[in-house]
Amino acid sequence: MSETIKIKKGLDINLKGKANEVYGKAQLPELFSVRPDDFHGIKPKTVVKEGDQVKVGSVLFYDKNNPDVKVCSPVSGEVVAVNRGERRKVLDISIKSDGAFTSEAFTKGKPKEMKADEVKSLLSNAGFLAFLKQRPYDVVANPNDKPKAIFISGFDTAPLAPNYDFIMVGREEEFQLGIDALSAITGVQINIGINIDQASKLYKKAKGVQLYEFEGPHPAGNVGVQIHHVDPINKGDIVWTINPQDVAMIGKAFMTGSIDYSRSVVLAGSCVKTPAYFKTVYGAAISSMIANNIEGDNVRYISGNPLTGTQISANGYLGAFDAQITVIPEGDKNNEFLGWIMPRLNKFSVNHSYFSWLFGSSKEYDVDTNVNGGERAFIMSGEYDKVFPMDIYPEFLVKAIIAQDIDKMEQLGIYEVAPEDFALCEFVCTSKIETQRIVREGLDFLRKELA
Amino acid sequence: MKALRNFLDKVKPNFEEGGKLSAFRSVFDGFETFLFVPNTVSKNGTHIHDTIDSKRVMSIVVIALIPALLFGMYNVGYQNYLAAGTLEQASFLEVFIFGFLAVLPKIIVSYVVGLGIEFTVAQWKKEEIQEGFLVSGMLIPLIVPVECPLWVIAVATAFAVIFAKEIFGGTGYNIFNVALITRAFLFFAYPTKMSGDQVWVAKDSIFGLGNDLPEGFSGATTLGQLSTGSPVVDLANNGVELKDMIIGLLPGSIGETSVIAILIGAVILLWTGVANWRTMASVFVGGALTAMLFNAIGSTTNQVWNLDWMQHLAVGGFCFGAVFMATDPVTSPRTDCGKYIFGFLIGVVAIVIRCMNPGYPEGMMLAILLMNVFAALIDYCFVQHNINKRLKRINNR
Numbered sequence: 001m002s003e004t005i006k007i008k009k010g011l012d013i014n015l016k017g018k019a020n021e022v023y024g025k026a027q028l029p030e031l032f033s034v035r036p037d038d039f040h041g042i043k044p045k046t047v048v049k050e051g052d053q054v055k056v057g058s059v060l061f062y063d064k065n066n067p068d069v070k071v072c073s074p075v076s077g078e079v080v081a082v083n084r085g086e087r088r089k090v091l092d093i094s095i096k097s098d099g100a101f102t103s104e105a106f107t108k109g110k111p112k113e114m115k116a117d118e119v120k121s122l123l124s125n126a127g128f129l130a131f132l133k134q135r136p137y138d139v140v141a142n143p144n145d146k147p148k149a150i151f152i153s154g155f156d157t158a159p160l161a162p163n164y165d166f167i168m169v170g171r172e173e174e175f176q177l178g179i180d181a182l183s184a185i186t187g188v189q190i191n192i193g194i195n196i197d198q199a200s201k202l203y204k205k206a207k208g209v210q211l212y213e214f215e216g217p218h219p220a221g222n223v224g225v226q227i228h229h230v231d232p233i234n235k236g237d238i239v240w241t242i243n244p245q246d247v248a249m250i251g252k253a254f255m256t257g258s259i260d261y262s263r264s265v266v267l268a269g270s271c272v273k274t275p276a277y278f279k280t281v282y283g284a285a286i287s288s289m290i291a292n293n294i295e296g297d298n299v300r301y302i303s304g305n306p307l308t309g310t311q312i313s314a315n316g317y318l319g320a321f322d323a324q325i326t327v328i329p330e331g332d333k334n335n336e337f338l339g340w341i342m343p344r345l346n347k348f349s350v351n352h353s354y355f356s357w358l359f360g361s362s363k364e365y366d367v368d369t370n371v372n373g374g375e376r377a378f379i380m381s382g383e384y385d386k387v388f389p390m391d392i393y394p395e396f397l398v399k400a401i402i403a404q405d406i407d408k409m410e411q412l413g414i415y416e417v418a419p420e421d422f423a424l425c426e427f428v429c430t431s432k433i434e435t436q437r438i439v440r441e442g443l444d445f446l447r448k449e450l451a
Numbered sequence: 452m453k454a455l456r457n458f459l460d461k462v463k464p465n466f467e468e469g470g471k472l473s474a475f476r477s478v479f480d481g482f483e484t485f486l487f488v489p490n491t492v493s494k495n496g497t498h499i500h501d502t503i504d505s506k507r508v509m510s511i512v513v514i515a516l517i518p519a520l521l522f523g524m525y526n527v528g529y530q531n532y533l534a535a536g537t538l539e540q541a542s543f544l545e546v547f548i549f550g551f552l553a554v555l556p557k558i559i560v561s562y563v564v565g566l567g568i569e570f571t572v573a574q575w576k577k578e579e580i581q582e583g584f585l586v587s588g589m590l591i592p593l594i595v596p597v598e599c600p601l602w603v604i605a606v607a608t609a610f611a612v613i614f615a616k617e618i619f620g621g622t623g624y625n626i627f628n629v630a631l632i633t634r635a636f637l638f639f640a641y642p643t644k645m646s647g648d649q650v651w652v653a654k655d656s657i658f659g660l661g662n663d664l665p666e667g668f669s670g671a672t673t674l675g676q677l678s679t680g681s682p683v684v685d686l687a688n689n690g691v692e693l694k695d696m697i698i699g700l701l702p703g704s705i706g707e708t709s710v711i712a713i714l715i716g717a718v719i720l721l722w723t724g725v726a727n728w729r730t731m732a733s734v735f736v737g738g739a740l741t742a743m744l745f746n747a748i749g750s751t752t753n754q755v756w757n758l759d760w761m762q763h764l765a766v767g768g769f770c771f772g773a774v775f776m777a778t779d780p781v782t783s784p785r786t787d788c789g790k791y792i793f794g795f796l797i798g799v800v801a802i803v804i805r806c807m808n809p810g811y812p813e814g815m816m817l818a819i820l821l822m823n824v825f826a827a828l829i830d831y832c833f834v835q836h837n838i839n840k841r842l843k844r845i846n847n848r
Contacts, residue, residue: 013499159499234845306498328498332490337452339488340506351503353511353723369492373504374484374579377623380508381785382727395785396834411838419496426497430505431623436496 004196005229007216009389011350011424013159015306015328016270016364021166024267024276024293028097029285031317032075034060035092038310038320039130041139041447042069046090052079057104057126057259060093068120068143071320072127074261074283076102092317095283101260108257111181119184123250126259131246131320135227135239137447138418138440147240149188149231154203154244155195157221158305158423160268160275162323164244167264167277168202175244176206177251182242183208192244193226203244219389224421228390233416245323265289265318269306269327270366271299284318286325294327300369302326307423308436331370340373350386350428376431384435387424390416394425398435401442406449409442419443459483477573481580505622509582511725515716516589516775522712523705524550527597528661530652530702534670535662549661553653554705557592560601564608565591572617583622583629583781584612590630590775593706594768594816595637596650603644607636627823628782631816638816646812648675651702670702674767674805674812677754696765707771717774726778729790734773737798738764745806755806763802772801772815782823789829797822 036044042063048054054073063069077098083091106126111119120143123129134141141147155164168175179190189210194200196215203211212230214220223241233239245263253259261281268275273293280289286301294314302309303319306326310319318325336342348356348365356363384394392413400408419436426435465472466479483489485506493500525543528550532538538546565584573580591608615632616625637645644650648671654664671679673691695701699709707713720726742763750756764770777783777797784793797818804814811817 015499232844234841236845300492300498302498309498311498326498330492332492334488334490335452335456336488337455338486339502340485340504341510344502347502349502351501351507351724353507353725354502367499369498370488371491371493371500372488372502373500373506374489374491376505376581377621378785379505379583379623379781380725381780381783382787385787391837391840393786393834393837396830411841412834413841423497427499428501428503430501430503430508432500432504434496 004213004215005226007214007220007225007229007389009386010157010217010219011387011428012157012217012361013307013348013367013427014361014364015159016366017268017272017275017327018160018364019162019266019268019275019277021163022276023264024274024278024289026278026280026288026291028099028280029288030097030099031080031285031287032073032077032095032097032281032283033092033285033317034071034074034095034283034320035317036061036071036090039069039071039140041137042066042071042130044071044090046082046093048073048079048082048093050079050082053077054079054095055102055104056261057106059125059127061090063130063140066142066144068124069129069140070124070127071130072104072259074281076100103258103260106253106257106259109254111177111184111254114184116184116187119181122253123181123185126253128246128250128253131242131249133241133321135224135233135241135418136237136415137443138420139443139447141238141240143185145238147186147188147238150182150186150190150240150242151223151227151230152190152192152209152242152244152247153221153223153226154192154200155198155221156305156323157195157218158307158324159218160266160324160326161221161305162264162266162277163198165198165200165202167266167323168244168248171248171251172202172205174248174251174255175202177254178247178249179206179208179251181250181254182247186240191226191230193221193223193230195221216389219387219421219424222418222421224416224418225389228416235410235415237415243321243323263323265323265325267293267325267327269302271295271327271329280318282318282320286312286316286318287314289325290314290327296329298330298333299327300330302328306367307427308420329366329368331368334368334370336370351430371432373430373432375433378431378433380430383428383430384422384425387428388421390421392416394422394435398422398425398433398438401438401445404442404445406446409446414442414446456487459486474574477570477578477580481570481573484579505582508725509585511719511723512586512775513589515719515725516586516593516706518712518715519593519706519709519771519775520554520589522699522709523593523707524554526550526700526703526708527553527653527705529700530597530670531654531661531664534652534664534668537662545660549653549657552657552660553597554592556601557595557599557604557705558589560605561591561608562588564605565612568609568612568617572621576621578621581622583616587612587629587633590706591633594630594634594704594771596645596703597653597705598650599637599641599644603637603641604633607633607640610636623781625781626827627820628776628779631776631820631823634816635820646675647671651675672703672767672812673701674755677758678809678812693762693765696762704768704771707768710765710770713770713774720774720778726774727780727783727790729787730778730783730794731773733791733794734777734798734801735764737795738769738773738802739798741799741802745802753806753809755812763805767805767813768815769801772819773798776815776819777822782826784826784830784833786830786833788833789826792829793822793826796825
């Protein structure tokens with residue numbers, strides 16, 4: 001193993017409502033839903049219609065640009081709705097579970113002993129390729145590309161994030177088979193970032209991978225930060241990324257011969273009565289997990305962590321790339337009097353004009369969704385730099401994106417970043433600038449212009 | 452608070468588009484957001500936000516200015532009573548209240564004119580009111596002489612807010628520090644109201660407080676006297692000593708004289724991280740080194756050369772500029788490395804102007820404005836360095 005990479009810049013936001021390392025009991029729900037928007041960058045072509053019977057692994061839609069990228073049903077049952085929005089854009093596909101989780105066929109075996117094309121077509125048909133993402137642009141990977149490496153972040157440092165040491169327990173064999181499959185289809189080095197504070201036994205046992213140890217606050221667990229410090233992306237490079245649970249999901253199919261989209265998620269946040277881990281399936285309704293487990297009636301449900309997640313309703317569904325459901329209070333009825341001048345001892349801020357920095361890092365905060373101010377032009381400088389551990393000037397990059405200056409974006413390193421890398425910048429921003437939205441739009445703009 | 456909230460909710464429709472008072476929407480919005488933190492929640496991106504906002508940042512700067520303001524008020528009274536020779540008989544309170552009454556109208560004029568323009572522009576652009584002028588409006592009265600007429604301040608403030616800020620797009624887009632543009636405008640358009648030896652001491656009594664000074668009374672700033680060749684700073688004899696400069700009971704612009712009061716402000720700004728220590732420290736380093744250089748060379752004709760570095764930093768507007776003006780994040784470089792160079796050069800240029808330009812006894816204002824011009828260039832160099840590093844990475848593959 002190479003030496004430890006120390007991440008100095010960043011910020012751990014200590015929120016109330018951390019989960020204990022136990023699994024809660026909740027039956028799998030009846031309703032499942034798959035949203036094409038979760039798979040950013042693909043042009044969905046739907047192949048199912050209302051009333052179709054599907055199995056686990058039956059194709060729901062595929063990418064018009066890359067028909068090998070298929071998104072499959074996480075559950076067996078009946079398609080109950082294909083909801084469309086403006087210009088017939090598919091918003092989501094709802095499936096009613098029959099409870100059996102009958103799977104489409106998958107060839108059991110050892111990916112190491114199979115041909116690359118064979119493994120690739122197995123992964124494609126089972127819908128696994130859609131879980132590979134690529135940099136640049138932070139979109140679903142194009143399986144016809146030849147990436148220069150695959151990166152897996154073995155841990156998550158976001159607020160209230162799941163502990164991967166816990167959720168990956170007992171999945172060694174599956175994980176190894178998944179790694180073998182990825183190795184078989186690309187033939188490139190697979191890098192895993194591990195956390196110095198965690199045992200990471202599973203990763204350390206894995207063969208055919210290169211481990212990199214990281215130390216430091218969030219966003220040390222962001223795969224983009226890890227790539228930047230290990231093998232930065234230059235113009236023209238492509239790097240694939242995938243979540244550890246999805247690697248194990250791929251491996252499990254090779255081990256058992258059936259497709260299983262189940263994964264562990266953490267339900268956390270200050271509005272959850274008993275935060276805990278749950279075993280569920282991607283696209284599952286969160287209703288059974290949150291039943292009788294939520295305090296307060298004005299709360300926000302987030303699929304993902306509070307920095308990068310997607311807002312969903314109480315009847316919402318687990319996003320395709322998420323292993324976390326966060327429930328925090330809404331801040332739309334605070335009516336806080338003269339808040340801007342008050343000491344606000346119970347509120348969290350990195351700025352020293354408040355006092356949270358004196359209370360140490362062990363104090364937990366109950367943070368709501370209030371923006372705490374109006375949007376302004378850039379005023380304070382150097383705020384982003386303190387939480388952005390890459391050799392990139394984040395503020396200048398954001399400005400280049402706003403100006404739609406393609407040359408400047410390239411020069412300032414846009415190929416290395418994803419919106420999630422800017423989440424902390426957005427959090428600390430005095431001017432309340434929506435940096436993640438700007439970066440997302442910038443990446444989409446660049447991808448379209450350079451296509 | 453609930454009653455107030457309900458009242459605001461009740462009258463709010465009048466101020467919205469189509470309401471009776473929609474011409475005052477920006478004003479209402481400004482007051483509403485000051486009374487209550489807006490209930491806006493995040494719609495995309497991060498679901499949680501830091502508690503800091505630009506109102507907080509701006510108010511911290513205003514708070515940091517208060518010691519200098521209060522001391523300035525006292526000093527205005529002190530100079531008046533001292534000049535009239537009645538200091539002994541006057542109580543502390545009399546002296547302070549006289550100064551307070553002399554300074555207050557300037558603060559009011561500066562805020563009314565500046566905020567009036569801000570409110571109008573916000574209404575016209577259908578935007579929220581920006582808080583930037585809260586700081587500028589407090590800085591302006593502190594960097595003018597006490598005898599500067601109110602109408603002149605009003606004209607200069609209007610000029611600066613419109614031509615140094617609003618035409619660039621408002622707070623966050625300006626190239627020059629707004630308060631310093633106000634001062635520069637005064638300095639060049641109304642030099643008799645801003646410099647010389649007639650403006651630094653309040654000459655008229657207010658409501659029976661203070662003393663009426665004779666018409667021809669003159670009291671120049673320490674730097675002003677030095678530049679005309681009078682050796683007021685005499686280390687050996689009883690001239691102005693370093694101690695006097697640090698305490699600050701000397702003629703000068705209202706807020707700039709006391710190093711102690713400014714230092715309290717500096718501690719607040721640095722503690723809260725609202726001002727960048729890199730800029731502030733570099734200004735002092737740059738100024739000190741340059742002063743040492745001039746002091747080492749020495750001069751028989753120009754007394755300013757003979758000040759030692761501590762006196763240079765303590766006298767005039769150096770401290771005030773370094774702490775409150777140079778650190779303006781909008782008009783200084785955005786890169787951390789850039790701030791060192793920016794600050795250092797401000798210190799250097801300020802002392803160079805003091806020593807080498809007989810026309811301007813004080814160089815701080817021009818030094819900061821000059822470096823404001825170069826802020827973007829300094830940033831450009833550091834950003835380009837980062838870009839080149841990235842290009843090199845590709846070429847080395």
